[in-house]
Amino acid sequence: MTDTLSTQFQAALTRCGIDLQALQGTDITVRSPIDGSQLAQLAALPAAQMPELMERATQAFKQWRLVPAPLRGELVRLWGEELRRTKADIGHIVSCEVGKIVQEGLGEVQEAVDICEFALGLSRQLYGKTMVSERPGHRIMEQYHPLGLVAVITAFNFPSAVFAWNAAIALVCGNPVIFKPSEKAPLSGLATFKALERAIARFTAQLGKQAPAGLAQIVLGRSDVAEALVDSPQIALVSATGSSRMGRTVGPKVAARFGKRILELGGNNAMVVTPAADLDMAVRAIVFSAVGTAGQRCTTLRRLIVHREVKQALLDKLLPTYRSLPIGNPLQSGTLVGPLIDKASFDAMQNSLAQALQDGGQLLTGGQRQLQQEFPKGFYVTPAIVDMPAQTAIVRHETFAPLLYMLTYEELEQAIALNNDVPQGLSSCIFSNDLREVEAFLGAAGSDCGMANVNIGPSGAEIGGAFGGEKETGGDRESGSDAWKQYMRRTTNTINFSRELPLAQGIQFG
Amino acid sequence: MTDTLSTQFQAALTRCGIDLQALQGTDITVRSPIDGSQLAQLAALPAAQMPELMERATQAFKQWRLVPAPLRGELVRLWGEELRRTKADIGHIVSCEVGKIVQEGLGEVQEAVDICEFALGLSRQLYGKTMVSERPGHRIMEQYHPLGLVAVITAFNFPSAVFAWNAAIALVCGNPVIFKPSEKAPLSGLATFKALERAIARFTAQLGKQAPAGLAQIVLGRSDVAEALVDSPQIALVSATGSSRMGRTVGPKVAARFGKRILELGGNNAMVVTPAADLDMAVRAIVFSAVGTAGQRCTTLRRLIVHREVKQALLDKLLPTYRSLPIGNPLQSGTLVGPLIDKASFDAMQNSLAQALQDGGQLLTGGQRQLQQEFPKGFYVTPAIVDMPAQTAIVRHETFAPLLYMLTYEELEQAIALNNDVPQGLSSCIFSNDLREVEAFLGAAGSDCGMANVNIGPSGAEIGGAFGGEKETGGDRESGSDAWKQYMRRTTNTINFSRELPLAQGIQFG
Amino acid sequence: MTDTLSTQFQAALTRCGIDLQALQGTDITVRSPIDGSQLAQLAALPAAQMPELMERATQAFKQWRLVPAPLRGELVRLWGEELRRTKADIGHIVSCEVGKIVQEGLGEVQEAVDICEFALGLSRQLYGKTMVSERPGHRIMEQYHPLGLVAVITAFNFPSAVFAWNAAIALVCGNPVIFKPSEKAPLSGLATFKALERAIARFTAQLGKQAPAGLAQIVLGRSDVAEALVDSPQIALVSATGSSRMGRTVGPKVAARFGKRILELGGNNAMVVTPAADLDMAVRAIVFSAVGTAGQRCTTLRRLIVHREVKQALLDKLLPTYRSLPIGNPLQSGTLVGPLIDKASFDAMQNSLAQALQDGGQLLTGGQRQLQQEFPKGFYVTPAIVDMPAQTAIVRHETFAPLLYMLTYEELEQAIALNNDVPQGLSSCIFSNDLREVEAFLGAAGSDCGMANVNIGPSGAEIGGAFGGEKETGGDRESGSDAWKQYMRRTTNTINFSRELPLAQGIQFG
Amino acid sequence: MTDTLSTQFQAALTRCGIDLQALQGTDITVRSPIDGSQLAQLAALPAAQMPELMERATQAFKQWRLVPAPLRGELVRLWGEELRRTKADIGHIVSCEVGKIVQEGLGEVQEAVDICEFALGLSRQLYGKTMVSERPGHRIMEQYHPLGLVAVITAFNFPSAVFAWNAAIALVCGNPVIFKPSEKAPLSGLATFKALERAIARFTAQLGKQAPAGLAQIVLGRSDVAEALVDSPQIALVSATGSSRMGRTVGPKVAARFGKRILELGGNNAMVVTPAADLDMAVRAIVFSAVGTAGQRCTTLRRLIVHREVKQALLDKLLPTYRSLPIGNPLQSGTLVGPLIDKASFDAMQNSLAQALQDGGQLLTGGQRQLQQEFPKGFYVTPAIVDMPAQTAIVRHETFAPLLYMLTYEELEQAIALNNDVPQGLSSCIFSNDLREVEAFLGAAGSDCGMANVNIGPSGAEIGGAFGGEKETGGDRESGSDAWKQYMRRTTNTINFSRELPLAQGIQFG
Secondary structure, three states, X not given: OOHHHHHHHHHHHHHOOOOHHHHEEEEEEEEOOOOOOEEEEEOOOOHHHHHHHHHHHHHHHHHHOOOOHHHHHHHHHHHHHHHHHOHHHHHHHHHHHHOOOHHHXXXXXXXXXXXXXXXXXXXXXXXXXXXXXXXXXXXXXEEEEEOOEEEEEOOOOOOOHHHHHHHHHHHHOOOOEEEEOOOOOHHHHHHHHHHHHHHHHHHHHHHOOOOOOOOEEEOOOOHHHHHHHHHOOOEEEEEEEOOHHHHHHHHHXXXXXXXXXXXXXXXXXXXXXXXXXXXXXXXXXXXXXXXHHHHOOOOOEEEEEEEXXXXXXXXHHHHHHHHOOOEOOOOOOOOOEOOEOOHHHHHHHHHHHHHHHHOOOEEEEOOOEEOOOOOOOOEEEOOEEEEOOOXXXXXXXXXXXXXXXXXXXXXXXXXXXXXXOOOEEOEEEEXXXXXXXXXXXXXXXXXXXXXXXXXXXXOOOOOOOEEOOEEOOOOOOEEOOOHHHHHEEEEEEEEEOOOOOOOHHHOOOO | OOHHHHHHHHHXXXXXXXXXXXXXXXXXXXXXXXXXXXXXXXXXXXHHHHHHHHHHHXXXXXXXXXXXXXXXXXXXXXXXXXXXXXXXXXHHHHHHHHOOOHHHHHHHHHHHHHHHHHHHHHOOOOOEEEEEOOOXXXXXXXXXXXXXXXXXXXXXXXXXXXXXXXXXXXXXXXXXXEEEOOOOOHHHHHHHHHHHHHHHHHHHHHHOOOOOOOOEEEOOOOHHHHHHHHHOOOEEEEXXXXXXXXXXXXXXXXXXXXXXXXXXXXXXXXXXXXXXXXXXXXXHHHHHHHHHHHHOOOOOEEEEEEEHHHHHHHHHHHHHHHHOOOEOOOOOOOOOEOOEOOHHHHHHHHHHHHHHHHOOOEEEXXXXXXXXXXXXXXXXXXXXXXXXXXXXXXXXXXXXXXXXEEEEEOOHHHHHHHHHOOOEEOEEEEEOOEHHHHHHHHOOOOOOOOEEEEOOOOOOOOOOOEEOOEEOOOOOOEEOOOHHHHHEEEEEEEEEOOOOOOOHHHOOOO | OOHHHHHHHHHHHHHOOOOHHHHEEXXXXXXXXXXXXXXXXXXXXXXXXXXXXXXXXXXXXXXXXXXXXHXXXXXXXXXXXXXXXXXXXXXXXXXXXXXXXXXXXXXXXXXXXXXHHHHHHHOOOOOEEEEEOOOOOEEEXXXXXXXXXXXXXXXOOOOOHHHHHHHHHHHHOXXXXXXXXXXXXXXXXXXXXXXXXXXXXXXXXXXXXXXXXOOEEEOOOOHHHHHHHHHOOOEEEEEEEOOHHHHHHHHHHHHHOOOEEEEEOOOOEEXXXXXXXXXXXXXXXXXXXXXXXXXXXXXXXXXXXXXXXXXXXXXXXXXXXXXXXXXOOOOOOOOOEOOEOOHHHXXXXXXXXXXXXXXXXXXXXXXXEEOOOOOOOOEEEOOEEEEOXXXXXXXXXXOOOOEEEXXXXXXXXXXXXXXXXXOEEOEEEEEOOEHHHHHHXXXXXXXXXXXXXXXXXXXXXXXXXXXXXXXXXXXXXXXXXXXXXHHEEEEEEEEEOOOOOOOHHHOOOO | OOHHHHHHHHHHHHHOOOOHHHHEEEEEEEEOXXXXXXXXXXXXXXXXXXXXXXXXXXXXXXHHOOOOHHHHHHHHHHHHHHHHHOHHHHHHHHHHHHOOOHHHHHHHHHHHHHHHHHHHHHOOOOOEEEEEOOOOOEEEEEEEEEOOEEEEEOOOOOOOHHHHHHHHHHHHOOOOEEEEOOOOOHHHHHHHHHHHXXXXXXXXXXXXXXXXXXXXXXXXXXXXXXXXXXXXXXXXEEEEEOOHHHHHHHHHHHHHOOOEEEEEOOOOEEEEEOOOOOHHHHHHHHHHHHXXXXXXXXXXXXXXXXXXXXXXXXXXXXXXXXXXXXXXXXXXOOOOXXXXXXXXXXXXXXXXXXXXXXXXXXXXXXXXEEOOOOOOOOEEEOOEEEEOOOOOOOOOOOOXXXXXXXXXXXXXXXXXXXXXXXXXXXXXXXXXXXXXXXXXXXOOOOOOOOXXXXXXXXXXXXXXXXXXXXXXXXXXXXXXXXXXXXXXXXXXXXXXXXXXXXXXXXXXXX
C-alpha cells in the first residue's frame, strides 16, 4: 500500500486496539488484495494449546449460563456501542484486508451493530412455550437453556459480520464463544473481537465479575485449530462458514460426536427475469449482486435466468453498465469493483471461464485482468457475463468471482427448474411484477433455496430474517428469526403437582 | 402361542387387512417374545427395488406438496378414525409381537390416534412469520414448504406409535413417507400402515385423486434397505429410532450428503428422589417407568439417584412392590411385566448385571429368569435393582432391560451431576415437593436431558411436547410442539414492492 | 312450505333431536323466508330464569376449568363427529329457516366441523410463553387459563357456524357456553346445539362425569335475555354478532362492568378491480360475494371500486351474468339467489335503492321483487347494481341485501381511500395481478379492514385465519389464528427459586 | 425545598431541557410532596387546541407508518441513550415531584431505558403469521400494521416509566403519541418527553426528515384535555393509567366510539404466606412491596394472607422491621419511606384506617403522621398494618397508601379465595417453597390476577412480561411479551395466485 494508506491502516488498527507487535510471528502472512502488500505476519496458535483454551471456555460456561439473559444482553448492547464507535476503522480494515469498497466495509460493520441490537431484544425473550397437559394437575413447558461452547469459524469474505452474527446471539443465549477467523482476514476479525473485549471490560466495570474469563476467545491459527474445534466434544455448536467441500467434511465429523452445527456453505444463486420485470431495476440489482464484493459473497448472483422475450432488452441495458463499472482500489471513492482476494481466486475464475466457453458459452463481456501495471500483485478483473446454451457442470459449480452465467427460458416452470437444478440452495430471486409468477416462485413448487426474494437481488439480506440455505449450502440458519434456537438446548418439562400419578394415553398400570 | 391366542392373532391380522400369505417368504422370521413361537415368515424387499420405490415417492411428492394442507389434514383425520376403529386389534398385534401388556399395546395405538389429531390441528397452521423490513416498500416473510421424501426407520419397542408420530406429521407437512419397520416387529407396523392405506382409499373416494400412488409405502426388509434410505439423496429426511451406535453411523452418512435427519437414540434416564419427595408416588412412578414394557422403552428409568436420608425408606416401599410384580404372559389381564424381546436381550441384561456386581454393586432384587418351563423360548425376568457404589461404566451404558441402578447422593448438585454424567441425554425426572430443588433440576444448570419431569417418571411422554434428547440421544425432536418444522423447508422471502432498490445496512452502491 | 318440504323439514328436525312439541309456546314465531310459512312457535325463556341458568354455568366452570384441555378437546372432536353425521339435516334446517341455498347451508355446517377440528388441535397447545428474567434464580412464564362463562349471541345469517366458532374454542379453552340464537333462526342454532348435547352424552359415557351439567346451555328467548347476558358480571366474555348499532350499545355496557367482549358487527366490504385484474375471475367473485346468501353475509360485497379503464369491460361481463342469475326456492338445485330474510329487509333495500338513485346513482340492473305470485310472503329480489357518482351517505351505510354500489377510480390511492372511507372495517379485496398494486392494498397504507384479500371476494373466509374487522365492525377477532386467547385469561408468573430477593431495574431497597 | 435542593432541582430541569419560564402560567401548580413547596406554575393547554394538535399527529401518522420499523427502532434506541444520559436528573425530578426515594427514582428511569431496548428488538420482529390455505394456489398471512394515534394518560405515581412503556412500543409500532401526564407530576413526564425530543432531533440529523412534526406531543393540561383524547375518534388507542373509577368512565366512552384502549387501573394486591414460606424472605418482600413508594404503586402489597400457623412468627419478624423503617426526605440517602403525594391521600388513609378498626381490625403498627414539624406541608406517615378479622368492604377497596391488611387462613383454598374475592385483579404472590402450593396458586383455579408471583412481592415487574390485570384492573396489558399487538391493527390476507376461484368449506356456487 502507499505510505498514506499504510499510515491510515496502522492508525485504524491502533484505534481498534490491535497491537501487531504483540501478535507477531511467522506462521500467517496477511496480505492486502489491493496491491498484494503484506499487512502483517502473525504467530499461529499451536493446536496443542486448544484444550487449555477450551477448558477456559468450559469454566466460563458454568458461570455465564447462570447470568440472567437480560444482563447478557447488556454485554451485546455495549458491544454494539463499541462497534458503532469504531465502525469506520473496522470498515477500513475490512477494505484493506479483503478488498471491499468503503461502503461495503461500512455495511459489514453495520450488520454487526444490527445483530447486537437484535440480540439485545432477544435477551428478554428467548421464549419457550407453556402448554396444557392431558393429565389433571399437570402442566407442560419448554425452556431454552444455554447450550455450551460455540466455535465460530469464518471465511474471508465476511470477516467481521459473520462472527458478530454468531457471537451476539451465542452470548445472549448464555454461551462462550471461540472465534477462528479466516487466515486470509484475521485482522478484520480481530478488530471486531477487540470491540467485544472492550465491551466485556465495560460490562465488568459496571456489573462486576459476571463476565468470566474465557467467555470470548479468538484463535489466530491454521486449519489444525479449526479441526480441533470441529472434533472436540467440548464444543457444543460448530458454526462454520465456507465451501460445500468443507461442510462435507465438517458435517459428518460433528455428527459422529453428536455435536450441533450451523453450516453456511456454497451458494449458486440465480435471478429469474420475467417479461413482467422492471428491467431497469433488474439491471441495477444484477450489477450490485453480481459484482459487489467482486463476486465473492456467498449470496453473489451467479446465474441469470432470463425469459427469451426480454433477453435482448435486458442485455441492451446491462452490458453498457457492466462495461463502465469503475474497477480499482476499493478505498477510492467511486470504485465499485475491487480486487479478488488472491491469485488462486483469479485463476479459478479463468478456468471456469475457459470451461464455460468450451461448453458452448459465449462471453458477452469481461473476464480480463485489470490494473496489472498499477497493482502487479493485485488481481482485478472485469466482471464477466457468459451466455450459456445450457446449465452445464461448470454452471452448477460455484466459482467465487464476478462471473455471471446467463441462461434463457420460455416457461416459468423451466426457469424454476433451472434455478433448482444445482447442488446448492442458498439464495434466489425473481424480478417480476406479476403476482402469479412471483407467488409461483415463492411457493411450494418454486425456488428450493433458503432465501427467495422478489424484485431485489439474492444478496444483501437483512439481519432480521433467518439466513442460510438448503442442500449443499448446509441446511442450517443463523442471524434473525428463530435462528437463536440453534444456540440453546430445549428441555421439555412435564410437572405433576397433583397427588395422583396418571399415565399418558390413558394407560392403566398396576 | 396357544391355539386360542393364535386364532385371536390371526383374526386381528385379518381385521387389520394383513394377508400373511401374500407377504410370505423366507427372509424375515417374526417370533412372539411371549413364547418364542413363529408368527410369520416374510419376504424381504430386495434393496435393488428401492430406487423404483423412491422414484414413486418422488413423483408423489410433486403432487402431494401442492395439495392444500388442510386437505392433507383430512387424510390424517381419516387415519385417526381407522386407528380408533382397529385400536384393539393393533394393540393385540403389538402385544403378540413385542410382548407389551394389553394396556401398553392399547396405549401405543392411542398415541398414534393422538398424533393424528394433533397433526390435523397443525394442518391449518404450519405457521411461518411475517416480519418488517428495514427498507421502505419491502416486507419479509417466512414460509414453510413441504420438504420431500421422509424415511421412517423404527425400532421394535414402539412398532406402531413411532411410525405414526412421524408419518402423521410428515403427511400433513406435504411429504410422502417410506416406512421401514423393525425386522423384529414388522406386523405391528404393517397393521398401523394398513390403517393409513384404508384412510388413503377413503380420502380418494371422497376427494378424488389427490393422494397420489407412492404417497405412503412400507418396506419389509433388512438392514440393506434401511441403508439405501439413509444413503439416498432422494430421501430428504431420515427419521431413525434405535441405538446410539446406529446413530453414530447414520448421522454422518446423512450429513455427508447434506440430508436432514431426526435421530431418536439411546437413553439412560434417571430419577432423583429427594428428601422432599412423596415416596409413595415415587415408588409407583419407579415401578411403571423401570419395569413397564419390561424395561425396553427408550425412556425407561435406568438410574435411581436417591438422597442418602430417604434411601432406606424408599427401599422399604420399593422392594416389596418389585418382588410382587406379576410377571408373565402380557396378554393375560393382571400381568405387568411381559417378556424381553429375545434371548440376546436377556443375555445383555445378565452381562450387565454381572459387570455391575463386579463393579461393587449389590443386587437388591431381581435378575432371574422366570417361567422358563412354561415358555422355554420366552425370556421373562424379574426386574432387578442394583445398589451401586458409583456410576461406573456399566451404569453409563444403556442396557435395554428392566435393570435399575441405584445411586446415592447428599447434595442436590451431586444428584444433578450424576444425572448428567452419562453420554445419553433423553429423559430425566425429580421427585420432590420442594420448589427450589425442582427449579434447580429444571434450570440452566440442571438436568441436561431433552426431557426433565417433576413428580412423574421419565417415560410416558404426551404427544403435545417435543420428544427427544441431547448428546448421544441424537439432539433431535419429534412429535409435538414445533417438531413439525423438521419436516419442512423454510424459505425467507424479502419482497420489494416499491420502485426503488435500496440496499440493506444502508449501503450505497453506484 | 309444500307438504313435501314440510315433511322433509320435520324429518330433519327429528334426526337432529329437536322436539318442537316440547318447545312450543307463543312467544317466538319462526317463519321460513322461502314462503313465509310458519315453521314453529316457541316459548321464550323468561329473563327471570337467567340468574339460575348462569349459576349452573358458574358451577360448571369450577369443574370444567380443571378438566385437562386435551380431554376438553375430545368433547369438540365428538361434536365434530355429530355435526358431520347430521350435516345434511342441519344444512336443510338452515336453508328452510334463513333461506340459504343448499350448498351454502352445507357449507355453513362444514365450517362448524372445521372449527371443531381446529379446536381439537388447539387442545394440546394453548401456548403461553416461558421467558428469561433479569434476576438470577428467577424465571418468568405466561400461562393461559380458562376465563369463565362465555355468552354467544348470534345473528340470523350464520345461525349454525357462528355458534360453533365460539363454542368450540370456548369449550376447549375451559369455559361453559350459553348460546342465545337469533329469534329469526333459533332452530338452526338448536340443531347445532343438539349435536353438542349428543357429544356431551358420548363424552360422559366414555370419560365419566367430567362434563358438568350447565357446561353448554341454549336460551331460546328475546332481547331481554340477551341483555341479561350482556349486563351480568357473571358472563366473562360476551361474543355478539350483529349490527354496529347493537355493538354501540353492547360494547359500553360490557366495558362498564369490566367484562370482555368479541363484537362482530357491520361490514361494508369493497372490491377494487384494477386494470391488471383477470376480469373473468373478478366477475365470478363479484357474483358469489355480492349475491350469495342474498347479500346477507356480514362479508357480502357491497361496493365495487373499478378503474375507469376497465369499467365497461367489467360491466359487459357482469351485467349479463347478473341478469341470468337463477332466483328462487333455495332448496331447489340450481338456485343461486334465495329470499331475503323478511319484509323489513326488502323494504330497507328498496329505501336504500331509492336514496342511491336520488344521490345520482344509476340503476344498472336489479332491485325488483320476484316470485311474488308463487311466494306472496317470500321476499325475493333481483340483485341490484347501482353506478354511483360518489360515495354518498347511503353507500357508507350497510344495507343487508344484494345491493352492490359501483364506484370509479383513476389512481390506486383513490381506490384505497374509497375502500377505507366508510365507518365499517370488516373485509375487502383487490383483483389485480400486479404485485405493486396488490402489496400497496395489503400494506400499512392500504386497506384498513380486518381482512384484505387478493383475487378472491371479501366473503367466505377460511376458519384458520382470524375473523373480524376494525372500526365499527368492532375491532375483535374470532375463529382461527390466536383468536382463542380472547377466551382465556393470561397470567404472568415470575418465580424466584433462589434464596435472594433482588429487585427489578437494579433497585436497592433497605 | 431548601435552597440547596431547589438549586439541584433547577439544575436537573435545565439539563433535561426544561425551561419553566416558557411553560409558566396559572393553571397548574406543581408541588413537591417532600415539603409541599411549589415547584412550578404551569399554563394548561386549552382543550380547544386539541383538535389542531390531534390533526398534527394525524398528519404525522400518514408518514410515520411508512417509515420502516427498524428505522423507527433507531428512534427508540436514541431515546434510550438520552434517557441513560439523563437518568440521574430525571430520577431526581421524579423524587422531587412525587416523593420517591432516590433508588426508586432511578429505577423508574431504568424501566424507561429497558423498554426502549425491548422496543428496539421488536423493531425487527412485529411478527405476524404466514399460514396454509385450504384452497390450492392460495396462501394466508397476517400482517400487523401501524394503528394510528396513541394517547397516553398517566398517573402521578409512575410519571416517567409508564409514558415510556407506552411510547416506546407505540413509536416502534408506527404510531404518533400524545402524552397527557398527571397534573400532579407533569415535570417528570416532561423530562422524559424532552429526552424523546432530543432523540427525534438526533434521528432527524442522522436520517433526514423521517420523523415528522407531530410524531410525539405532550399536553400539559387538565382533565378536559384528557377527555378530549378519550372522546376523539382520531385517537385510535387510549392508554390510561389510573383508578378503576376512571376506567369505568373511560372504557365505555372509548367502546362507544369503537376505539381501542389499554386500561391499567386499581390493584388490591395480596401475598399469601404459607407454612412452607421462607419467612425472612417474606418479610423483606412485604416491606418493599407494601411501603415502597409509600404504598402508592398500583402493584403495592395491600393484603397479607397468612396461614394461622406462621402468623405470629411472621409478625415477630415483620413488626420490628416496620417500626424501624427510615421515614423522611426521600432525597436523603438511607430513607426508605417518603411522603404521600398530598393531603387528600393522607386523609384517605386515615379514613380507611378508621373504618378498618371499626370493622374489628386491630392496628398492629403505624398510621401516624410523621415529621409534621419539619415538613408542615409534607404528609409523612408510618406504614400501617391492621390485623383484620375478615375481608370487609374497606379491605376490598384500594387505599393508595402504606396500609397493609392482614388476614388469616387455614387451608390454601381459603387463601386463594380471599386473594380472588376483591374487585381488582392486578397482582398477587405466594411465599412458599412447596411445589404443590405454588402450582395451585399459579394454576387454573388459583390467583385470578394478571400477575401471580412466587417468592417475590406483587410489585416491581420486569418489563419483559405483559403487565396488567383482570377485573376492575381493566383486563388489558402493556409493556413486554405480545402487548405490542394492542398498538397495531391486524389484517388477515388470503391471496389467490391460481387461475381458479374455489370457495372455502367446499361450497359450489354457480
